[in-house]
Amino acid sequence: MGKRKKEKKNEWLDWLKALLIAFGLAFIVRMFFFAPIVVDGPSMLPTLHDGDQMIVNKFAYHLHEPERFDVVVFHASSKKDFIKRVIGLPGEHVEVIDNVLYINGEEMNEPFLTDQKDSLKSYQILTNDFSLEDLPGGYDVIPEDHVLVLGDNRGNSTDSRVLGVVSTDQIVGKTDLIYWPFNRMQTIGK
Template sequence: MAKKEKGKSEWFDWAKALLFAFGLAFIVRMFFFAPIVVDGPSMLPTLHDGDQMIVNKFSYRIHEPERFDIIVFHASAQKDFIKRVIGVPGEHVEVVDNVLYIDGEAVEEPFLEEKNGLYQTAVNDFSLETLPGGYEEIPEGHVLVLGDNRSNSTDSRMLGLISMDQIVGKTSLIYWPFNRLQILGE
């Protein structure tokens, strides 16, 4: 009998350990980190279709998004998008002849320099007033996002400003494919 009770106790200990591990994994995935796969060409050349990344869901509980952060947000109930934060609250944003202007000052976008026009085939001029919502400046609790591949990206130019409530988190770690392993923008 003692051997049978010891076996039950051992199974119970294993079951508790597995339940704890699954619970911990669930909490980490739900509130701190989650994987995401890049779908499409909108962030080329920075991110490639099929890149697998980690989303930090905790980062924006501590601080607000900053210009050029790469974020994941809920574009719809079924689809999350990955884009780059270009404008933050209180700013006026416009692009003229593919030059970004924040509050009237030209801002360099170093992540676009390696493109050499490859992904920038069309001039995508816009100003904040011409976007959905017609704002004169980005209101509190919102950001303006653009894809790095401006000529092939569904972003704030079509979707409008992104509410902080829509943001899942910040992403900067590509972990797969292994030959693309890197931390972006750090």
């Protein structure tokens, strides 16, 4: 009888160890590598919808810097994270004139806005004209370790036009996988 009790006790200890290790690994992965986030609001329409659930890759920018048109999550304040698209990189000048994005004076194609631009009437505006100098901070080029971000729904987005450029220290990570709702499951490209 004593041997059987000891075996049961060892079995429970083994299960407890396995569970603790699993929870520890899950905690480490969530803390340092991947985390879920829920899109809140219309600022990234039509790419992202309010309520879309996504995975944030927290590790991506430990390997490389953010790239143009990455969709990133960043700390907009101590209580709120935003999801926006990287438009301008350090050392660049950004402006929009007549719905056209210019980086260092060169016209840039924004493929994620093609459908929106195609549906505009000639008198409609997708993105109000602005220049980097007009934004908070008044920079003539984006400072080192900062990016300029915009929402895809340019008429309804609190982004760098209001917040100014975003420090790369504020960036939580890159996101490109919608996992819920099931009918919207997809990876979003540039």
